[in-house]
Amino acid sequence: MSFQNFFPIWDQLQPHQQRQLLDSLTFQAVKRGAIVRGGNADCAGLLLIRTGQLRALVYSEEGREITIYRLFDGDICLFCAPCVISAIQFDVTIQAEKDTEFWSIPSEVYQNLMAESAAVANYTNELMASRFSEVMNxxxxxxxxxxxxxxxxxxxxxxxxxxTRELRITHEAIANHLGSHREVITRTLRDFQGAGMVKLSRGMVTILEPGKLEALGI
Amino acid sequence: MSFQNFFPIWDQLQPHQQRQLLDSLTFQAVKRGAIVRGGNADCAGLLLIRTGQLRALVYSEEGREITIYRLFDGDICLFCAPCVISAIQFDVTIQAEKDTEFWSIPSEVYQNLMAESAAVANYTNELMASRFSEVMNxxxxxxxxxxxxxxxxxxxxxxxxxxTRELRITHEAIANHLGSHREVITRTLRDFQGAGMVKLSRGMVTILEPGKLEALGI
Incomplete structure (x- = not known):
């Protein structure tokens, strides 16, 4: 699968825009755990994920983390290049949750496309609205x-x-997704284990009763 | 001041687009406290505020409220017409905080403009990014x-x-802005009064020491 297949509005671009985009792309790979974009960092480009998984997070002043959304195969990381929209006045950090391969589109190339093409601008609107919806949720x-x-x-x-129901994840990692402390997560998971909903072992949480968790989580 | 002066990208519209917009407008006025748009409600149109003040809020399942942003003179209420961007998958309620006058732009007219004009689409992007930034904050x-x-x-x-430092606002109203309970707000304000930062009287909070509040609020 090539970039053309992954980029959702490829067919709505004009030939010179398609050429400009293809000529500017770089293909990159990062390892699990890598910071793809730090908060307050540069604005190199938007990423289109070929394969992998990223998470967008924010930090508290004391360094607590919370995941605000995640990106998967075929998703575009708009906030990897917040400078393309000047009214974006907040910073998120983007971290690879799995080994990830992506195309990087330089910010200025994307900005030119947005200025020229209502299709690209409206697509960007939809992208931002998706992230906004996830953050509201x-x-x-x-x-x-x-x-x-x-x-x-x-x-x-x-x-x-x-x-899978056998999750390789530490209590610390869950705390960092949910903006909480490890101790709080450990206490909660032990309660769940006491109620027979999960089984805990080293670096692992196994879900035994998904139905009960679901009833609780609603 | 007319609509032309208030609409920020008026000059970037083509004559037929300007005419289409003007022909479709309605001018309306609502009283303080009115619900301009309910959650899950219709999607009649975007509002451009001539004068007044609106707040966007969300409710918890138990009916608690929290203000997520506010709109003032000259602001456009994009989420008054969330249907113009299909990826907006959340609902906010819009309430008038003051008597408010506004122009209403029908959703389908605005959608047509966005589809035709990269300028309108990019402007909409900036609008959404501003609200997104406020919500993140x-x-x-x-x-x-x-x-x-x-x-x-x-x-x-x-x-x-x-x-003014003499605020006509109830503890209940502050709770509804902050997603809290009246009792919690009353306790906090009494602590502030004990520390000499504010003076409380019926339906009123007077700020005595803004510097101390500022030092606390950072």
């Missing part, structure tokens, strides 16, 4: 849901992404 | 800041909007 969870509900929902989401 | 406050810091920041923002 995350915010509503954070504001109104208790920690046990949020942990339950997170475990089910992980199981769905990984396609 | 609000979310970070909610996630990482204690209630006393948030109340202090809110009082200072109110003073700045109203141009």
């Amino acid at each position: 995350r915010m509503e969870q954070f504001m109104w849901k208790s920690m046990d509900k949020r942990v339950a929902a997170f475990l089910l989401q992980e199981a769905s992404i990984e396609g | 609000r979310m970070e406050q909610f996630m990482w800041k204690s209630m006393d810091k948030r109340v202090a920041a809110f009082l200072l923002q109110e003073a700045s909007i109203e141009g």
